[in-house]
Amino acid sequence: MGEGPEKKKNPAIIRTMKIPNIGRLCVLLCVLMTLTALTAAQAQTGSGTSYVFSVRLDGGQASMRLLTDFDVLRPCEEAPLLRLGAREVRVIVQPEELGAFRALGLPHHLVERGRPFQELRRNKPLGPDARYYTPKEIEAELLALEKKYPTLAKRVDLSLLTKTGATHEGRHLFALKISDKVTKDEGEPTALLAAQHHARELNAPYMVLQAAKRVLAGYASDPLLQKTVDAYELWFVPCVNPDGVNYVWTRDRWWRKNRRRNPGGSYGVDLNRNYPFHWGKCGSTSGRESSSTYRGPSAASEPETKTMMALARMKAFDKYLDFHSYGHEVLTSYGPCQQRAYAGKRVLQVEAFYRTLIRGKMRFGTRSPSASGEAPEWHWASQGSLAYLVEVGTSFQPAFTATVAEEKRVWPGVRAFLGLRPSLAGRVQSLKGKRSLAASIDPAQALQTTQGERSKSAQGSGRYHLWLPAGAWTVPVQASGHQPLLAKIKAPTLGLTKTLDLTLIPILPSVSLSLPNPYVMGTTAQLALKAGDPGKGYWIPMALGKAPGMEVGPRHLPINPDGLFLLSAKPNLSPNYVGHMGTLDGKGEARAKLKLPRTPALLGFKLYFIGMTFEKGYPFDLKAWSSPMEMVLR
Numbered sequence: 001m002g003e004g005p006e007k008k009k010n011p012a013i014i015r016t017m018k019i020p021n022i023g024r025l026c027v028l029l030c031v032l033m034t035l036t037a038l039t040a041a042q043a044q045t046g047s048g049t050s051y052v053f054s055v056r057l058d059g060g061q062a063s064m065r066l067l068t069d070f071d072v073l074r075p076c077e078e079a080p081l082l083r084l085g086a087r088e089v090r091v092i093v094q095p096e097e098l099g100a101f102r103a104l105g106l107p108h109h110l111v112e113r114g115r116p117f118q119e120l121r122r123n124k125p126l127g128p129d130a131r132y133y134t135p136k137e138i139e140a141e142l143l144a145l146e147k148k149y150p151t152l153a154k155r156v157d158l159s160l161l162t163k164t165g166a167t168h169e170g171r172h173l174f175a176l177k178i179s180d181k182v183t184k185d186e187g188e189p190t191a192l193l194a195a196q197h198h199a200r201e202l203n204a205p206y207m208v209l210q211a212a213k214r215v216l217a218g219y220a221s222d223p224l225l226q227k228t229v230d231a232y233e234l235w236f237v238p239c240v241n242p243d244g245v246n247y248v249w250t251r252d253r254w255w256r257k258n259r260r261r262n263p264g265g266s267y268g269v270d271l272n273r274n275y276p277f278h279w280g281k282c283g284s285t286s287g288r289e290s291s292s293t294y295r296g297p298s299a300a301s302e303p304e305t306k307t308m309m310a311l312a313r314m315k316a317f318d319k320y321l322d323f324h325s326y327g328h329e330v331l332t333s334y335g336p337c338q339q340r341a342y343a344g345k346r347v348l349q350v351e352a353f354y355r356t357l358i359r360g361k362m363r364f365g366t367r368s369p370s371a372s373g374e375a376p377e378w379h380w381a382s383q384g385s386l387a388y389l390v391e392v393g394t395s396f397q398p399a400f401t402a403t404v405a406e407e408k409r410v411w412p413g414v415r416a417f418l419g420l421r422p423s424l425a426g427r428v429q430s431l432k433g434k435r436s437l438a439a440s441i442d443p444a445q446a447l448q449t450t451q452g453e454r455s456k457s458a459q460g461s462g463r464y465h466l467w468l469p470a471g472a473w474t475v476p477v478q479a480s481g482h483q484p485l486l487a488k489i490k491a492p493t494l495g496l497t498k499t500l501d502l503t504l505i506p507i508l509p510s511v512s513l514s515l516p517n518p519y520v521m522g523t524t525a526q527l528a529l530k531a532g533d534p535g536k537g538y539w540i541p542m543a544l545g546k547a548p549g550m551e552v553g554p555r556h557l558p559i560n561p562d563g564l565f566l567l568s569a570k571p572n573l574s575p576n577y578v579g580h581m582g583t584l585d586g587k588g589e590a591r592a593k594l595k596l597p598r599t600p601a602l603l604g605f606k607l608y609f610i611g612m613t614f615e616k617g618y619p620f621d622l623k624a625w626s627s628p629m630e631m632v633l634r
């Protein structure tokens with residue numbers, strides 16, 4: 001109750017300041033209000049900002065623990081350094097990690113507390129350059145590009161488009177769509193460039209924004225870009241993590257994760273550990289909430305992850321390029337443990353071929369990502385998109401001039417990436433009416449994959465893409481309501497493209513035909529057709545043989561198109577064969593009658609009958625048929 005030294009001290013101060021009574025009340029109120037405001041701010045923003053310590057490693061167990069358990073400043077996707085030895089590192093420690101950090105007992109000193117990036121912006125030239133982007137500035141920049149290039153560029157609210165809703169703090173994710181006739185959905189192939197899954201990587205979104213600007217400005221003069229914009233829908237998402245980036249600007253420039261409030265009181269999920277492919281299984285992915293690489297409570301738990309995944313499922317991107325900082329590297333498509341399992345397999349040859357091409361143009365190195373749950377791994381494994389993570393720069397927030405120079409270095413690789421075409425592309429369609437199908441394509445035989453990797457065709461357009469090595473491959477294709485197709489595909493040399501549409505046959509009603517066999521000439525034979533397809537047309541032709549049959553579009557009809565077959569195409573063939581053509585009754589059934597006069601010359605002769613049904617939209621309107629039925633004349 002305000003006893004002890006405090007009680008004695010405060011009146012003394014107030015006395016010294018000679019504040020009148022009414023003034024004292026004001027001061028008290030002010031102090032109370034400030035305290036309330038601070039508490040509210042802390043509740044909203046977490047318990048405080050990062051500590052940046054300089055730590056002396058000694059090569060022992062504690063040094064190892066620091067490198068594996070703490071946010072040691074290094075390229076954002078690098079695996080924990082196993083190379084120990086005496087040296088100095090910088091480590092970012094969250095307030096709730098302080099105890100664990102101090103318990104390591106490593107010699108350290110405080111370099112700085114995490115400060116709002118905007119403060120550093122104001123303090124130019126002491127702080128980093130002012131020209132990095134806040135989430136609002138990125139949104140405005142995308143809108144400005146739409147205004148400048150109305151026929152080519154359009155800003156899209158992804159949270160609305162995908163109906164996945166807002167982030168934890170109520171923000172939306174935004175994209176710039178670039179295409180000729182940008183306001184139309186032409187069902188063209190698609191590519192996605194994204195950045196800033198990690199908030200503090202302020203130089204990464206500049207690569208995406210600038211690529212969009214270069215594409216728009218180069219459309220009139222660069223034939224490769226013109227061809228790409230005409231043929232493609234290009235999607236640019238400069239900032240996947242607006243809540244985290246806002247926090248970087250307003251509270252703590254070292255913040256990496258999003259702003260989920262974790263049950264234990266800490267904040268944030270590492271969005272680039274939250275994707276479902278092998279989520280939490282491989283590498284150093286952390287299940288500790290306060291960790292800077294916390295993978296989240298479940299796969300795809302985060303709104304930002306959900307939005308990006310929903311966009312990928314809608315658009316079935318051919319290609320995906322994901323910018324991070326820092327490191328001058330294009331990463332392999334698989335985490336280290338998956339990659340080991342694939343040593344020598346064709347999938348790694350394909351992945352390496354395109355990666356080498358891109359990083360060669362950037363003059364970048366390469367390495368494995370550190371963990372599963374990363375975005376490019378998911379795009380590659382679940383959508384079949386050629387997907388890479390690019391680490392730009394040599395720090396998260398270098399002077400802006402360095403980032404401008406970096407973008408110039410990166411652009412030739414991005415341009416080459418935009419020019420790449422899949423080994424095979426085309427549409428997955430239904431045999432009925434050539435309707436587009438959302439299909440799942442299994443490249444396992446061609447790529448020697450074993451982890452359930454699939455390529456998907458786009459909802460709406462049915463457009464698919466496959467990145468395959470040269471050769472003849474069998475590729476299973478599945479779509480709902482259709483028979484699985486084992487497509488025989490001949491893939492061209494790596495780097496070349498080939499167009500091939502894949503046609504799937506709808507699952508058809510089973511059709512059965514029954515008839516007497518043998519048939520005694522002179523009697524009446526009842527032929528009964530059961531198709532379970534009321535109101536559809538039917539036909540029961542006869543023929544002298546069932547092999548070799550005939551081809552009807554991509555289907556094989558097992559009855560010969562001989563003279564007898566053609567003759568039975570006549571509706572009023574003969575009073576001896578009636579009811580062989582017409583409309584199925586309410587049960588989807590039909591009956592025909594055959595009465596051949598007794599003819600000794602025909603004894604032992606064989607006829608074949610087949611029951612067919614018809615529906616518009618199929619080749620020759622032919623929908624389904626029964627097995628061919630034999631009839632021996634007696």
Ligand SMILES: [Zn+2]
Nearest residue numbers: 076198324325
């Ligand atoms: Zn990163």
